[in-house]
Amino acid sequence: MDILPILVTLKRHKTAASLIVLQMALTCAIVCNALFLISQRIDRIGQPSGLDEDRLVMLQIASVARTGNEEAQTQTDLQTLREVPGVQSATIVNQVVYAPASTYTSVRTQPGEGEPNLVASNYYAAENAIATMGLRLIAGRDFAPGEFVGTAAANEENPVIPAILINKEMAQQLFPGESPLGKSLYVYGNVPHQVVGVVERLTSTTPGANLDLGQSSLILPIRPSYRGGVFLLRTEPGQREAVLKAAAEKLLHNSPGAKRLVRQQQLLTDLRSAYYRQDRSMIQLLAAVCVALLVVTAFGIIGLGSFWVQQRTRMIGTRRALGATRGQILRYFQTENLLLSTIGIALGMAGAYGISLLLMRQYELPPLPAVYLPVGAVVLWGLGQLAVLAPARRAAALPPVVALRG
Numbered sequence: 001m002d003i004l005p006i007l008v009t010l011k012r013h014k015t016a017a018s019l020i021v022l023q024m025a026l027t028c029a030i031v032c033n034a035l036f037l038i039s040q041r042i043d044r045i046g047q048p049s050g051l052d053e054d055r056l057v058m059l060q061i062a063s064v065a066r067t068g069n070e071e072a073q074t075q076t077d078l079q080t081l082r083e084v085p086g087v088q089s090a091t092i093v094n095q096v097v098y099a100p101a102s103t104y105t106s107v108r109t110q111p112g113e114g115e116p117n118l119v120a121s122n123y124y125a126a127e128n129a130i131a132t133m134g135l136r137l138i139a140g141r142d143f144a145p146g147e148f149v150g151t152a153a154a155n156e157e158n159p160v161i162p163a164i165l166i167n168k169e170m171a172q173q174l175f176p177g178e179s180p181l182g183k184s185l186y187v188y189g190n191v192p193h194q195v196v197g198v199v200e201r202l203t204s205t206t207p208g209a210n211l212d213l214g215q216s217s218l219i220l221p222i223r224p225s226y227r228g229g230v231f232l233l234r235t236e237p238g239q240r241e242a243v244l245k246a247a248a249e250k251l252l253h254n255s256p257g258a259k260r261l262v263r264q265q266q267l268l269t270d271l272r273s274a275y276y277r278q279d280r281s282m283i284q285l286l287a288a289v290c291v292a293l294l295v296v297t298a299f300g301i302i303g304l305g306s307f308w309v310q311q312r313t314r315m316i317g318t319r320r321a322l323g324a325t326r327g328q329i330l331r332y333f334q335t336e337n338l339l340l341s342t343i344g345i346a347l348g349m350a351g352a353y354g355i356s357l358l359l360m361r362q363y364e365l366p367p368l369p370a371v372y373l374p375v376g377a378v379v380l381w382g383l384g385q386l387a388v389l390a391p392a393r394r395a396a397a398l399p400p401v402v403a404l405r406g
Contacts, residue, residue: 006336009312016304021344023300024380027293028348032376033355034286036368041279041286044208049097049272050167050201052134052234055088056268057244058096059231061251064259070225071150073255077226078126080254084246086239091132092229094124094222095205097268098275099230102205107218109174109183111190120170120216121204122187124154126223130165130199132234138168140181140197143221154222158189161220166195167202170216187218206275240267297380298387305333305391316395326396333392334385341384345377352376 010017061077074092081090095103106116129135130142147163154161164185171180184192202217224230231251235243248262309316316329356368 003335003339006332006339009315010336010340013308013311016307017340020300020304020340021347023297024341024344024384025347025351027297028345028376028380029351029355030293031290031379032348032352032372033359033368034290035375036356036372037365038283038286038290040365041283045276045279047203047207048201049203049207050133050135050199051097051268053268053272055235055237055240056133057233057235057240057247057266058268058271059233059244059247059251059265060229060263061226061231062261062263063227063255064261070227071152071223074126074223074226074229077231077251077254080250081231081233081247084233084243084250086236086243087247088234088236089128089132090231090233091129092126092224092226092231093129093133094122094224094229096230096232096271097203097205097207098271099205104204105187105218107170107174107216108186111186111192118170118173118216120166120218121202123202123217123219124151124222124224124229125219126229129219129232132232133202134234135199135202137197138200139171139179140165140195142197148221148223150223151225151228154188154220158191160191161188161193161222163196163221164193165197165199165219167199167215167217169201170218171195171198173216185218187220193220294379294383298383301337301384301387302391305337305388306394308333309391309395312395313398316398320398329396330392333388333395337384337388338381341381345380348376348380349373 078090078092081087095101103122104119105122107118107120108114108116125143127143127145127148130137143163143165147161149159149161153159164187166174166180166185174180174185175183180195180198183195185195187193199219202219203215204217207215231247233243233247244265244267248265252260252262254260319329319332352368352373356365359365360367
């Protein structure tokens, strides 16, 4: 019953009504896409790496001069690190998750120089790597002691590396619906590497940064030397900081006659935090934009509602004198706001879709899921009703005599 009088009234206030509609539309379009981008960033930050990050520390050592036998020195370093109090196990790898550098390699299921089946993150790992990193084997076995080779052997033209571990994602891409165990893969030359195990999860060193390459990862039983590797230590609970300090001191004095420097020593959780710093900043920025838009929209509705109450004092008094209750006056203004909000939200949904298409073209983002449109609509409907409530209550509280005098 109130819609017809509302439409008649709005025709006399086209400019103010249009401003509210446009403000609602703009807020809806931006908030829907911002919520989607925030959700994406939160999902990215929350993705597990597969490593037991809360118990891992990493160290990188540089030597001013080359030692006589780097592989022997590396094994001595590992033995020294395993004797540090608080260390459960130690290994050395060529790269670590969240590090700035990343090594990828082409993988084929058949020998030859044709197009690779996929490109995967390539991990070299020494003994105890699976246990140290906390990776979970879901099929097959770990590397056997006799399967490890040094970097010198791996750099040959067709190196003989009999075994390989792959992650679950890689197994599903290469062998969908089949067991990958016992299958041959070709990473270096035409010598096959047999898949002996599958780990549940192991991301690339830069998770989420190379979406076109996917998250396939493989592990080869190649022992990096300390000059090109990263020491990983699995510690007892609560011992990470103490282990990190003690391990760095041990390594500095573990090579008599050769001056060594600690290039990097960090908790893996600190590496993760630094890696996702920009994502957290983006979440905070987008959240601030959403809050600012909602606050501005709310104040716009409150201001317009208060203005209209003053402009319609006589109309309110007339309706009250004709028998309208306070509840009917309150519903009148709430219905008016609901009508304007609905028009604005409908336009905003179209705008949200347009912004999504622009982001898809410019930044290769996925399309805006439809679920965010009703979420944005409910938020704005609720905001509109809350914002108009105070002016509407003031209007409903006006006594008929006072309103008619005004």
